[in-house]
Amino acid sequence: MSSTEAAARERVIGALRAQSDTVSDRWVQLQLAQEEMRDIVSERELREEADILLGALLQGLESDVPAQRLVATDRSLRQAVTDxxxxxxxxxAMPTVTSMAVLSLKEALLEAVQRQTRDTDELFTTAVLINRLLDAAGALSFETYVEGREEIIRRQSRQLLEVSTPVVRLWRQVLAVPLIxxxxxxxxxxxxxxxxxxxQxxxxxxxxxxxxxxPTVDTAVAQHLMQTVNAVRLMGADCVISGIRPSIAQTIAQLGIDLSTILxxxxxxxxxxxxxxLTDEAAHRPSGRVRENP
Structure with a gap:
């Protein structure tokens, strides 16, 4: 670490130690100034976030890790940005709003440093340090946002799939899955x-x-049906496929798809x-099982 960077770090550390509450308040105000932010996070939550992030930032700056690697390597700081x-x-929130929330901390920190020194060179080197730190934090927040939204979309898609494919109990030991x-x-x-x-x-x-x-049954759909049938049979049950309309029967025949082993x-x-x-017949057998190929 160069002496210039070390001096800049000391100035930021000094500002955080002496003006932590002021920096926190200013950062909260800057975020609340964004209209999109008001409906997403409460002021109380913003203040909690500020306290955690500024505490992690101070702890990280007091270590020997270079500024450009601090956000990536310091667990507490990375976790604070990710949360x-x-x-x-x-x-x-839109991803730009998320990144701007982190980047707006630059202004709050620089204002705090300016209250400690008016030296142009010192302010410049400190601004460079703050930019390195918070640019990395902004990039991490953007990356995390994208990954988080993708996970939310995947979870919602799966939930929709589960809702659209309910398993219904029609009769004793008889289940049905209506596919649409x-x-x-x-x-x-x-x-x-x-x-x-x-x-089970x-x-x-x-x-x-x-x-x-x-709507249609092609080779791919038939393969998916066969996979499901085979899995069900491995569980000791058997399948009946219903809804074979004339048009679907004709398509299956033309494609040469073999469903002869399925009722x-x-x-x-x-x-x-x-x-x-089938279940009545199975009840009178010693094994109590449906015959393999009804």
């Missing part, structure tokens, strides 16, 4: 997980997959009747 960004992301829309790999995985968990919970012997709401029915009512019959 601020994640709170903005959950609140729905396109069946892709991600949705197949959700259907499979929910259905297998429900089979309800000790189901038959699972009906109703594709009445699936199919035209309507959900027909599938339920077949499933009830």
């Amino acid at each position: 601020i960004s994640m709170r903005r992301a959950r609140g729905g 829309g396109t069946l892709d790999t991600t949705r197949t995985q959700v259907v499979m997980e929910n259905l297998l968990e429900a089979i 919970e309800h000790e189901a012997l038959v699972a009906i997959i109703d594709i009445t709401g699936v 199919t029915r035209a309507t959900l009512a027909d599938a339920l009747a077949a499933a009830v019959k």
Whole structure:
């Protein structure tokens, strides 16, 4: 660390020690001046964030870590910046607002340093140091925001998928999954997980997959259905596929898709009747299991 940087650090440290409350208040005011921020974070939360971040910043500056690496390597400082960004992301703030919240701390810190010295050279070197620190913090906050929003979007998408693929108990030991829309790999995985968990919970012997709401069945959709059927069979249950409309039956035949090992029915009512019959037959067998290929 050069003597110039060391002196600049001492000035920032001195400003934080002597004017911590003033810097905190100023930073909160600058953030509240952004109209978008008022509806996302309360003033109380902003003050809590300021106390934590300024405390972590002071602790980091008192270490020997170079300024350009401080935000990346100091655990407390990095966590403070990350928490601020994640709170903005959950609140729905734009990424620029999130970055500006961190970068506005520059102004509050520089004002505090100016109250300690008027020397131009000292102010310049201190400003360079503050810029290095908070530019890194701003970049981290932006990166964290993007990752946080992506995680929120993924979680919401999964929740929507789970809502759109409910597992319904139709009869004793009979479950049904009404599918609506396109069946892709991600949705197949959700259907499979929910259905297998429900089979275990309800000790189901038959699972009906109703594709009445699936607009088209191509090779990919058929493969996804077969994956689900195979997983269900591994759980000791069997599948009935309902909703085979004439157009879908014709498409399956033209594509040469083999569903001969799966019991199919035209309507959900027909599938339920077949499933009830299968469970009744299974009840009279010593194993209590549905036959492998009904």
